[in-house]
Amino acid sequence: MGDSRPVYQRIADDLRRQIDEGVLAVGDRIPSRSELKRTYAASDQTVDRAVRVLKAAGYAEGQFGRGVFVTDRRPLGSLLRTSDTADSPFAARISTGAATTSLLWEATSATTTAPPRIAERLGIAAGDRVMCTRYEYLADRRPLQLATSWEPLALTEGTEVVFPERGPYARRGVRERFAAIGVRVVGATELVGSRPATTAESEALGCSPGQCVTVVERTHHAADGRAVETSDIVVRADRWRLEYRIAFAD
Template sequence: MGDTRPVYQRIADDLREQIDKGDLEVGAPIPSRSALKRAYEASDQTVDRAVRVLKAAGYAQGQFGRGVFVMDRKPLGTLLRSTGSVDSPFAARISVDGTALSWEATSVTTPADRRIAERLGIPAGDRVMCTQYEYLADRKPVQLATSWEPLAITEGTDVLFPERGPYAKRGVRGRLAAIGVRVVRAAEIVGSRAATSAEAETLGCSPGQCLTVVERTHYDADDRPVETSDIVIRADRWRLEYDIPFTN
């Protein structure tokens, strides 16, 4: 039985196989459009579609004026999700020893949209502190996160700004404990979606490439949501590791 795959998919699969086998090494150019057209007897549109599939899968990246090149897909590290690490500023294990980790953050007050209000159990439009994080490894962005906290809990306290004040950089549990709020659990939902143009530019990937998104929400002793956040990483460069202790 003949190959029933669309031609663009066959081209993309063949190129992926060459990359996985090492026949096309990291940094090597993807065969030109004219070369692929001849090899597969395909049209410009078919070849371009195949290359777009390759880019979206994180196998290749275009360089303006130069062409399309094989990307490094070796996992950069592991994002740790455990009792001890979920609350940390940068819950990650980097594969390369000696990597310098840091982060930058910007906080603004804003009305909660319907999605965030639902996650926090508050009316849409209620004011929240929105903090956007950019996590860096050797000064290169590797992880993005956005956190939302209800101002009804933190306004007028020393923990209003997560990265400023006497309790800065202590994580959600440490900061809220300072104002008498005991955080007892966190829940996470892991999903995926395509990278936006802004995310792709920051994370060094192609627009449309697959990202892993972790939706995390912290709860207090009354099961009230006190913080929720979205953590965004490149699916091709990061793995998720969960430590799941069993209790009797």
């Protein structure tokens, strides 16, 4: 039987194979549109679609006025996930081999209303007021992760912890902040998935629109079962691994 794959997919798969086998090395230029058309007897639209597939998969990136080049897909490191890092939007440290690098981040907070999916995770009504905090993380000046956190204002409004990154409990983490207002946080639930990056996410993380990102939905719970905080965390799936360290009780 013949190859039933669409022509654009066959071209993309062949280019991926050449990259994986080192025929096309990191930094090499992907053959031009005219070269690909001639090699694969394909149309402009077909080879353009094949190159878009490569870009979306993180194998290549365009450089304005120069062409499309093979990207470095080796993981930059591991995002550590342990009980010691549970209070940060995702991980307090980055493991990059022998060295461990501290994260730097910027955050902005604003009062808004909870959209339905966030309201469901927090156990509140859609439209209830929440504090929304958006984070951007850097490691060694490289974009690492994005995070958006929501906390019900019914719990924090009028207290010293209403702004997660301001006041006497700034950057103390969810557990310590809520403990300051008499709420004991006992655990967190995380759901890990993947999806294509949005245009805004790709611009912030330095990848192509549509490229695969790892998405973590994390929700902190109080001792009485209430959800006190929920976050969406986004990282580039091709550059960062998730490292979970699980301790077993004796």
